[in-house]
Amino acid sequence: MTASTTAPKIAKSDAEWREQLTPEQYRILREHGTERPFTGPYWDNFQKGLYRCAACDEPLFVSDTKFDAGCGWPSYFEPVKPDAVTEHRDTAFGMVRTEIRCANCGGHLGHVFPDGPKPTGLRYCINGHSMVFEPME
Template sequence: MAEDKTLKVQKSDAEWRDQLTPEQYRITREHGTERAFTGPYWDKFERGLYRCVGCDKPLFVSDTKFDAGCGWPSYFKAVTPDAVTEHRDSSYGMVRTEIRCGDCGAHLGHVFPDGPPPTGLRYCINGHAMVFEPE
């Protein structure tokens, strides 16, 4: 992942590797994706807050989580407008909107326009990119 000088959290590659598990590093720093129905949180619906595994920034609250049937944790909105940033992703012959952490730039997943009201959005997020804080 190219370094973004505007990010609030800046770490070296070595620091990221020391902090994250190999799977967390692959997903958040190398734009990886966990296999559907295998990551943490896809089938968990306890009340609480989901934070970025890289910098602890609040990302999503359980009140916005829904079962999209896709095998990844899905939310209809981020906790705050600056929690995530959107980026064009044209990999694998598709055009999608990638979602990254607003503070450390960690790759989280993608957002799609097929979610429930009130936003109509589906933030499809890799569970390994987050840490859950129970209420």
């Protein structure tokens, strides 16, 4: 995994993001927050559909890649396309992790870990409030 230096395609002022997002979405997407496990939306949703960025509506993950990691956050083994997310080194809280952001708007989504299932072996651990779900018809 490598860190991305690509700038997001959507740039808004802090005031514009605050107006658009709920307080919880703003805290997570713009301030790099996290929700408590088993409390956010979608951790236990296994309907067929598409997960989009709550800030910019960009497609991020599909239900076919979702799995129950038992961690309390929605988990996926790969994004909808390789360039849907960017990776960034995160050294907060005395740990070294790989942060995942929406490539379109730069919103914080969560982290990726190398303990997922096949075929990728990755676990994209995503805050439910950073996404909206679009069910398949």
